[in-house]
Amino acid sequence: MAILAASPVAYAQATEGLKIVPLVRGDQVWVSFDLADGFTSDMRAVIKSGLKTTFTYAVELRLDVPFGFDRLIGTSVVTNIVEYDNLKRRYTLSRVVDGRTDETTTDDEVVVRQWLTSLSRLPLFRTSLLEENRDYYVRVSATARPSNGSILWPFGSGISAQRKFTFIR
Numbered sequence: 001m002a003i004l005a006a007s008p009v010a011y012a013q014a015t016e017g018l019k020i021v022p023l024v025r026g027d028q029v030w031v032s033f034d035l036a037d038g039f040t041s042d043m044r045a046v047i048k049s050g051l052k053t054t055f056t057y058a059v060e061l062r063l064d065v066p067f068g069f070d071r072l073i074g075t076s077v078v079t080n081i082v083e084y085d086n087l088k089r090r091y092t093l094s095r096v097v098d099g100r101t102d103e104t105t106t107d108d109e110v111v112v113r114q115w116l117t118s119l120s121r122l123p124l125f126r127t128s129l130l131e132e133n134r135d136y137y138v139r140v141s142a143t144a145r146p147s148n149g150s151i152l153w154p155f156g157s158g159i160s161a162q163r164k165f166t167f168i169r
Contacts, residue, residue, distance in 0.1 A: 018161040022138040028123035029130075031059060031076075033140050035159070038117040043144075047084050047091075047112070054145040055080045055116050061125045064135040064164060073136070076124040080116050097122065130167045137164040 021032040038055065047053050057078040063071040081094040093115045095102045106112065130136065141160040 018140060018142060018159050020138055020140050020161055020163040022136075022163055022165050023121070024127060024165070024167060025123075027127050029061060029125040029127060029138070030121045031124050031138055031140075032120045032122070033057070033118070035117040035142055038142070038144070039113040044109070047082055048086075050084050050086050052081065052083045053116075056143050056145070057119070058141045058143075059124055060139045060141075061129075062137055062139060063131075064137055070137075073129050074125045078119060078122070082112055082116055097124075127167070127169075132167060132169045135164060135166050137162045 017035065017037045019034050019036065023030045023032070035055070043053070057080075059076045059078065061073040061075075063073055065071060076098055077096075079094075079096040081096075083092045084090075085092065090105050090107050091109075091112050093104050093106065093112065095115070139160060139162040141158055143158040
């Protein structure tokens, strides 16, 4: 059984707008995150206009090296897409995780908000890549498209945060 020890100091390093929770279960590192300010009223208006909107999350798992360069263990890309059909008044939602696609439709804006800005317990990395009793961190970088530098986009050039944990087996 693997144990995950999260450092309270590491939590303070995370950006308030993007909260990350790594969790080790079995042979996987599961990642959850929430982009608190990603779905603003301006964002809602852009989506309602029918413009295809994409939130991309680049997730990195890194070995924390105290006196040197941190080592990249693995990367994963999560892309959340929404497109609103004004005639049918329905949203088409797509999520692509490392090339695997999941798609659904809804008419509920709360579901759209959740789909675009949150990810819950997604197994992104294998623990076989980790060394016992070492410190690691998960870094998530979020961007939105279209990104034209407009004031409509709350995090135009992107936002990132990280969360440390110790892998103990």
